[in-house]
Amino acid sequence: MTLVSPHKKAKALKPGSRRPAKELCSECGLCDTYYIHYVKEACAFINQQFDALEQQTHGRDRHLDQENELYFGVHRHMFAARKIEPIEGAQWTGIVSSIAIAMLTNGLVEGVVCVQNTKEDRFQPQPIIATTPAEVLAAKVNKPTLSPNLSVLEQIETSGMKRLLVIGVGCQIQALRAVEKQLGLEKLYVLGTPCVDNVTRAGLQKFLDTTSRSPDTVVHYEFMQDFRIHFKHADGSIEKVPFFGLKTNQLKDVFAPSCMSCFDYVNSLADLVVGYMGAPFGWQWIVVRNQTGAEMLELVKDQLETQPVMSQGNRKEAVQQSIPAYDKGITLPMWAAKLMGVVIEKIGPKGLEYAKFSIDSHFTRNYLYTKRNYPEKLAKHVPEFAKRIVSQYKLPD
Ligand code: FAD
Ligand code: SF4
Numbered sequence: 001m002t003l004v005s006p007h008k009k010a011k012a013l014k015p016g017s018r019r020p021a022k023e024l025c026s027e028c029g030l031c032d033t034y035y036i037h038y039v040k041e042a043c044a045f046i047n048q049q050f051d052a053l054e055q056q057t058h059g060r061d062r063h064l065d066q067e068n069e070l071y072f073g074v075h076r077h078m079f080a081a082r083k084i085e086p087i088e089g090a091q092w093t094g095i096v097s098s099i100a101i102a103m104l105t106n107g108l109v110e111g112v113v114c115v116q117n118t119k120e121d122r123f124q125p126q127p128i129i130a131t132t133p134a135e136v137l138a139a140k141v142n143k144p145t146l147s148p149n150l151s152v153l154e155q156i157e158t159s160g161m162k163r164l165l166v167i168g169v170g171c172q173i174q175a176l177r178a179v180e181k182q183l184g185l186e187k188l189y190v191l192g193t194p195c196v197d198n199v200t201r202a203g204l205q206k207f208l209d210t211t212s213r214s215p216d217t218v219v220h221y222e223f224m225q226d227f228r229i230h231f232k233h234a235d236g237s238i239e240k241v242p243f244f245g246l247k248t249n250q251l252k253d254v255f256a257p258s259c260m261s262c263f264d265y266v267n268s269l270a271d272l273v274v275g276y277m278g279a280p281f282g283w284q285w286i287v288v289r290n291q292t293g294a295e296m297l298e299l300v301k302d303q304l305e306t307q308p309v310m311s312q313g314n315r316k317e318a319v320q321q322s323i324p325a326y327d328k329g330i331t332l333p334m335w336a337a338k339l340m341g342v343v344i345e346k347i348g349p350k351g352l353e354y355a356k357f358s359i360d361s362h363f364t365r366n367y368l369y370t371k372r373n374y375p376e377k378l379a380k381h382v383p384e385f386a387k388r389i390v391s392q393y394k395l396p397d
Contacts, residue, residue, distance in 0.1 A: 021045040026171040026258035029148030035179050042178035044171040050383045053177045057269050058290045070385050071356050073268035076288045080279035081304045090140045092284050095274050097140045101133040102299035103165050113166040114139035115147050127152050145201050162186040169195035170264030177269045192270025196362055203254045210247050225281050225354050226345045260369040263386040265359055272296050278355035313349035315357035322361055363389050
């Protein structure tokens with residue numbers, strides 16, 4: 001008799017035919033595979049388990065009494081960095097792609113889970129397991145939509161790979177960590193990016209159509225530390241739209257319900273996180289969470305210039321005042337939005353204080369969203385660190 005491993009048996013569950021998290025599903029890809037068998041334990045939106053997974057991954061919980069750990073999760077150190085020779089066409093300077101390439105060429109891993117785009121649509125995600133630097137490079141730049149990165153997990157087992165790097169956002173990494181032991185790997189490396197306010201492909205179109213002057217030519221965009229969205233167009237021009245001028249009344253439902261109920265902005269379970277939110281404008285923000293993350297970073301340190309993180313300003317009042325605006329979907333006239341953007345950029349929070357401003361604003365909004373739409377989930381789904389962050393503010397009912 002042949003023994004069948006539990007996840008093989010799970011094929012009977014018809015992968016892809018169900019999303020047990022229903023409308024909260026972030027399309028992380030797990031349910032497209034036979035690992036759907038583990039979904040009730042693994043899904044970030046069904047079973048919040050940061051404490052157990054932080055223990056498993058980093059060997060300890062985050063120190064809730066230290067403000068930087070409360071906000072940014074378990075870490076050894078943080079700093080700002082940029083590539084001395086940036087990768088043309090990367091989201092920022094290409095630190096993520098460079099680390100992945102170095103891990104492949106140095107033989108640390110045999111494959112890299114990353115996400116390219118389809119031939120027809122530059123924003124439609126196409127997850128792959130890259131085995132060459134060229135395939136990693138073809139995955140550079142954000143696909144700013146929900147991406148089923150974990151849909152390639154079955155291929156790991158069939159390929160016989162034993163050492164793997166996965167690049168992904170928080171919800172994907174939570175599910176990955178929960179099934180990590182079932183993947184049969186000798187070593188898993190996780191390179192995370194922060195993530196917030198993601199959208200479906202249709203939602204992205206609505207966002208571009210309502211916000212950009214030329215939606216069809218946008219090649220990439222980012223919500224920047226200067227409180228503006230920077231759209232880069234195909235001709236290289238940059239369009240800047242102030243956050244406060246967003247047509248929030250039309251965009252209220254554009255963000256995916258999963259992202260409106262997410263509290264893992266900073267990708268707590270990655271070994272190494274590369275974003276921008278805690279760094280000065282033009283720099284990337286690096287968070288080394290554990291020894292594995294330190295080893296990954298070591299491979300590219302000669303390619304980077306660095307500076308310490310800084311923190312300036314006081315976010316608390318701005319966060320408190322923005323809560324009703326988020327809540328009611330208020331849109332300022334464009335002249336007022338621009339003026340507000342300029343004033344806030346001059347006197348507003350910078351560096352780590354900006355990152356905390358952004359976390360506070362999103363966690364308070366998401367807490368209210370969860371409370372109103374999924375009251376039965378609130379107590380268990382919101383992690384303790386997020387409850388402490390939210391409790392600093394006065395919220396409407
Ligand atoms: P590159 O070298 O260009 O590589 C980008 C990598 O991202 C690629 O390897 C690709 O596989 C991966 N990727 C692309 N799209 C997706 C996707 N949809 N899901 C999973 N992986 C993907 N940083 C912040 O500080 N604050 C934010 O609010 C923030 N929001 C983000 C939202 C999304 C949807 C994504 C994907 C990233 C976000 N980031 C955020 C991270 C930031 O925008 C950059 O991706 C990061 O700094 C790396 O830049 P880079 O030039 O080194 O990346
Ligand atoms: Fe499945 Fe992932 Fe959706 Fe959860 S978020 S239901 S694990 S595909």
